Amino acid sequence: MPRLSDVARVAGVSKATASRALSGADGVSAATRSKVQRTAEQLGFRASGAARRLATGMTRTIGVLTPSVDRWYFGSVLHGIAHMADAHEHDVLLYDLGAFGRGGHEKFERFMRRGEVDGLVTITWSLVGGDLTRLAQLGIPVATVGEPTPHSRSFSLDDDAAGELAAEHLVRLGHTDLLHLASETEVQPFDSSSSDRRKRAFEAVSIRHGLRMRPVTTVPTHLEGAHGIVRALLDRDDRPTGVVAGTDEAALACMLAAHQLGIRVPEELSVIGVDDVPAAAAFGLTTVRQDPARHGEDVVAWIIEALSRPEAEPDRSHTSYAPELVVRASTAPPPR
Amino acid sequence: MPRLSDVARVAGVSKATASRALSGADGVSAATRSKVQRTAEQLGFRASGAARRLATGMTRTIGVLTPSVDRWYFGSVLHGIAHMADAHEHDVLLYDLGAFGRGGHEKFERFMRRGEVDGLVTITWSLVGGDLTRLAQLGIPVATVGEPTPHSRSFSLDDDAAGELAAEHLVRLGHTDLLHLASETEVQPFDSSSSDRRKRAFEAVSIRHGLRMRPVTTVPTHLEGAHGIVRALLDRDDRPTGVVAGTDEAALACMLAAHQLGIRVPEELSVIGVDDVPAAAAFGLTTVRQDPARHGEDVVAWIIEALSRPEAEPDRSHTSYAPELVVRASTAPPPR
DNA sequence: ACTGGCATCGGAACCGGTTCCGGTTCCTGG
C-alpha cells in the first residue's frame, strides 16, 4: 500500500505539500496540485482513515445501536440515517444488538469501551433505561428514535395522535363497537411505550364517544403468532364491526383471519393499522402512516448540527411527527 | 477526554505498561494490571480507535455496500453480517447506496477513495460489473452475496434449483397449466440475474413435463404495482390452475388478487413463491425458503478467514445454498 | 558468592497522516 510519503517522494514534493494538494486545502499551486493528484492516482494511493482521524481528531462517524435490522421499521430508520450521514460525508458504524432484549448487553458493553464514534443514535428498544443514562455521559451527542425519552434528544411518531386518528376514523364512519389489537412489546424502556400510548389513545376515544368497551387484546408483533388469536376473536357472533390495530402487522393478520372466516372486508368488518408498511399498500389496508426513514434523516441532521457547536448545553428535547391517515379499501361504514 | 498517558501518569506507570495492562497482553504483574484497570475505569478512559488502528495496522472493520436496507432481503443479509462481524469483534461500516441503480455511483466513488475497511461485502445489484472489477483490485478481500459473479467470491441461493423446486412441487400435485410471474429487476449486473434464472428453471420444467406454455409475466418487486397486473391475468376464463411466482411479493400479490376476485386459494388456484418472507408464514403461503442472514454470516466468516492468510491467491469461487420447500396452505391439487 | 534466567517495566521509535511555523521566491507599490 503506497503511503502519502511515497506519493510525495515520487511527485518530488514534501509530505506537507502532498497532503495539502490531495485534501483540497489551499496554499498549493495548480500545477503542483495536479501533479500530485496524478501520481496519487497512478500509484493507487488511498489515504489511511485511521491516520487522518488521529491527526484531525475528527472521526466523522456516527454509530447506530439498533435491534435486528431485518425488520421494516429499523431497516427504514437505518436507511434514512445512512442517507443523511452520507450527505454530510459521515460514515455509519452499525451495531446490531439482535433480537429485543436478548444478548445485546455484552455487545453494548463492548461498544462502550471503544471510542470510535463522535455521535450516536439508538433505535427504540435496543437499550434499557440504565444504559441510556450511561450513554448520555459519553460526552458525544446521543439521540434516540422511535420513542420519547428523557435521557437524550429523541424523535418519534406522535403515538397518541396516531392511536386517536385511527380510532376516530372508524368512529366517523359510524362504528360504535370496536376492538383494539395492541402489539406486544418484548422490552420497553419506559412505562409508556408506543404500543401503550396507542392503546390509551384508543381507550380515550372509546370513552369520549361512548363506544362499547371491550378488553384490549395483545398480539405478538409477528404475523404468524397474531393470526390464531385474532381468528378466535372474530369467529363469534358478537364480534365487533371494526378493528383498530396498533400496527400494520396486527391489522394484516386480522384481514387474513377475516378472509379465512369468510368475513368480507370492509363490508362486514373494517380494519385499520398503524405504520404503512409496504404490504399495507398492496393489501389495500387503511392505515396511519409514519415515515421512519425521515426520522433517521432528522436524527442525523441533529447530530451533525450538535457536533458543530460542542460547548452547547445538552439538548434533551423531543420531536414528534404528526401521523397521516391513509384511507384505502379496508374501512367502510359498519353493516346495516 | 483522558488519554492513555493520563492513565499511566495517575497509575504511576509508563505508557507502555498501561497499554499492556489494558490490552490484556502479558508481561504485567497482576497487581499492576488491576491498578491500571482501576484508574482507567475511574478516569472514564476510552481508547482511541483511530490511534489503535494506526499503530496496529489492523482496521478490524468490514464494509458493506448495499441497496436500500429497508427491504427484507438486504436487511436480513445485513443482520447476518452484523452478527458474525460482532462475533469476531469486527465493526461494520455501512454504505447504503440507495435504490437500485440510482445515485449510488458517486457514493461508491467516495468510498473508493477512503481506506477504512479491511474487508468488503457487496450485496447484489448495489454495483454494476465495472465497479466490481475495480473493487477486486483493492487489495482486500471482497465478496458478493445475492448472485454468482466471476469478479469476486460470491454467495447466493441456488436460483436454478429454487425455480425448479417451486415448479416441480405444483407439477407433482397434478398441475399442467401454470403461469410464471417473474419479479422485475431494475438493474442487473449480469445477464443471469436471480429472476432470470428462476424463470428459466420454470421454463425447463414446463418443457420437461409438457405443460401448457404461457408467456411469462414480469411484475414490479413491490406488491402494489404487481397487484393490478396479476388481477387482470386471473380475471379470465382460461386462467391457470397454479401460479409459480419468482418472489413472495409477487405470490402474495397474486393471493390477494385471487381473494378479491373470489377465487379460493388453494381450492381453485395454487400459489407458490420464493424467499419465505415473514408475511409468507402469516398468510400461509407455500414457498421456497432461503435464509439471507445465513448468507451474511458466511460471507463475513469467509472474509475473516481470508484476512488471516493475506498471501493466498484470490478466491473467486461461488457458494450456492440449496433451497428448501416449505409447504403451507396455498398449494393443493388442481380443481376437478 | 556468583552467574544465568525469568518476570516486569520504561524509553523511544513508529504507524501515516495534518498542521504550525518559518523560509524562499517573486511581484507590487512607493
Add this chain to the structure above:
DNA sequence: CCAGGAACCGGAACCGGTTCCGATGCCAGT
C-alpha cells in the same frame, strides 16, 4: 531600487496508541 507582502513550499512536531529492545530486580542453581 528597495521595503512589504502574498503565494508557495519544506521541516518538524504532533495525534494516541502499540511494540521492540534494553535495563533492572529477584530468585534458583552450582
